[in-house]
Amino acid sequence: MxxxxxxxxxxxxxxxxxxxxxxxxxxxxxxxxxxxxxxxxxxxxxxxxxxxxxxxxxxxxxxxxxxxxxxxxxxxxxxxxxxxxxxxxxxxxxxxxxxxxxxxxxxxxxxxxxxxxxxxxxxxxxxxxxxxxxxxxxxxxxxxxxxxxxxxxxxxxxxxxxxxxxxxxxxxxxxxxxxxxxxxxxxxxxxxxxxxxxxxxxxxxxxxxxxxxxxxxxxxxxxxxxxxxxxxxxxxxFYIKPRDFFRRLKKKGFKQFFLENILESQDSKMTKSLSIALGVFIGIAPFWGFQTVLVLFLAYVLRLNKVISFAFSNVSFPPFIPLIIFGSLKIGGLFMENPQDVFPNSYTDFDQIKQHLVQYLIGSFILASIMAVIFGLLGYILMTIFSSNKNKQIRNA
CATH class of the missing domain: 3.90.550.10 (Spore Coat Polysaccharide Biosynthesis Protein SpsA; Chain A)
Structure with a gap:
């Protein structure tokens, strides 16, 4: 033909x-x-x-x-x-x-x-x-x-x-x-x-x-x-990347997502741990509305794992937001000369609003730093344990 x-x-x-x-x-x-x-x-x-x-x-x-x-x-x-x-x-x-x-x-x-x-x-x-x-x-x-x-x-x-x-x-x-x-x-x-x-x-x-x-x-x-x-x-x-992330998470389940996207990544344990820490820090810190673009940009500049950083930046999804705000205000109050009530009945003047906001900002950055260190260290420990168990299985096979 x-x-x-x-x-x-x-x-x-x-x-x-x-x-x-x-x-x-x-x-x-x-x-x-x-x-x-x-x-x-x-x-x-x-x-x-x-x-x-x-x-x-x-x-x-x-x-x-x-x-x-x-x-x-x-x-x-x-x-x-x-x-x-x-x-x-x-x-x-x-x-x-x-x-x-x-x-x-x-x-x-x-x-x-x-x-x-x-x-x-x-x-x-x-x-x-x-x-x-x-x-x-x-x-x-x-x-x-x-x-x-x-x-x-x-x-x-x-x-x-x-x-x-x-x-x-x-x-x-x-x-x-x-x-x-x-x-x-x-x-x-x-x-x-x-x-x-x-x-x-x-x-x-x-x-x-x-x-x-x-x-x-x-x-x-x-x-x-x-x-x-x-x-x-x-x-x-603000829509597609978060949507796709939650779709993958829902489809695989957290355990499978952790195994495939974190443990199986070719990056070093240190790089993956720092990626987790970056994501958690950006997720908790008061960068509302700019978290996704900021975490992707910083992960790119710092040569970290963008998927891992983005995944953990979603630590501030809606059910956790009240807890993050509460923790931020509580911690911030420890560093204020005149700490404000976490949930004031009313505001009497603009200065009180400003002090409440400053207390939240200080507390959120401190909380973000603490949680970033905790999640980063925990991630490193878990990856070390999983890697050791995997190596034992390979040797015994």
Whole structure:
């Protein structure tokens, strides 16, 4: 069987179409469409309000599904329109390819083979950003995006900005909040948060500056991307990471979590003990609202175990908060000249409120320090005992 025909049949079985968003890329559009037609006729073209000869070019492909938007609304919106149409046509997967000529349609079989092997997965074509001709701003922007994707999801990718992708349509969010270039960041981050696997696969890339038309506006679009990443980081820190931690803890149970994530870690006992101490200190100290970002930052700077530090920073989860506040006020009172009642009936003036707050702050830092030392030492002792028992079992086996 001809290779192209084989891919055609595989795409049919996988219910996979190709979406081509386009805006004023008349120089390369025909070449891209003809290249995709070598593998499938299930193509959805979204003309995002082009003002060049795009409409005339598309008139030569009457059998292809075409959507013509009156005004340019951004690549993200064009992709959303394409996804909606693909779902209406009962497709389960969609490959997106840019119309500016930088991608090679000949790489479509690579996506289909990975889809066949991996099942439901979001694939992103990984370009060789080190090759000659790649604009420096593209290389920098990609590294910038890769870092924030890792921070927001814990998943390391080599290329998060490539528009040559395969989306499992049932595994991506139904609603989005962005419409332009930043959309392609939002969709992979939120898909990863929902449990969708996101992976890079190698593809070819061509940067022909005589043909390629880029609609990326450095200042405006970089600002929009930065704002989006700020929002995503906040959501990751205050919701996603705590949610995932408690899900893992609930699924494994504390004993199994302790065995797998602490005892089986390759870090030294001292590093793990210090990680526990850091987490407990940050969890008890009065850094309300900033505990997660602070513990992750300090664990990174101090080269400690981020998973362990984050886990123990949750020592201040709701049932323990009253006990922490009570202990902090009690301990703080020992260091105050005029200690305040832990639970005063009322405040007579602002000075009394201020003294009560100072008493709490002093006590919380002291309590945090004491508990950090206790938990760190206890962790070290338990790890030593478990390690000794494990070594005895190995010798007796």
């Amino acid at each position: 001809d290779a192209s025909l084989e891919i055609y049949e595989k795409m049919k079985r996988q219910k996979c179409c190709v979406i081509i968003p386009t805006y004023n890329n008349h120089k390369t559009l025909k070449r891209v469409i003809d290249g995709v037609l070598n593998f499938t006729q299930d193509i959805i073209i979204v003309n995002d309000g082009s003002t060049d000869s795009t409409s005339q070019i598309l008139s030569n492909y009457p059998k292809l599904t075409q959507i013509h938007l009156e005004k340019n609304q951004g690549k993200g919106n064009a992709l959303k329109v394409g996804f909606k149409k693909a779902k209406e046509l009962q497709f389960k997967n969609a490959i997106t390819i840019d119309s500016d000529g930088q991608h090679f349609p000949d790489d479509i079989p690579v996506f289909i083979e990975y889809l066949k092997q991996e099942g439901e997965i979001l694939l992103i074509g990984s370009r060789n950003m080190a090759q000659e001709g790649v604009p420096k701003k593209s290389s920098f922007g990609n590294k910038f995006s890769n870092f924030w994707f890792w921070f927001e999801t814990g998943n390391k990718l080599e290329d998060t900005q490539s528009g040559f992708r395969l989306y499992p349509l049932d595994k991506i969010p139904n609603r989005f909040f962005t419409n332009k270039f930043e959309f392609e960041i939002e969709i992979i981050v939120r898909s990863a948060w929902n449990g969708t696997r996101v992976k890079n696969i190698p593809i070819q890339v061509l940067y022909d500056m005589s043909e390629r038309v880029s609609h990326f506006r450095p200042f405006k679009d970089f600002t929009r991307i930065s704002i989006l990443n700020t929002v995503l980081v906040a959501i990751a820190i």
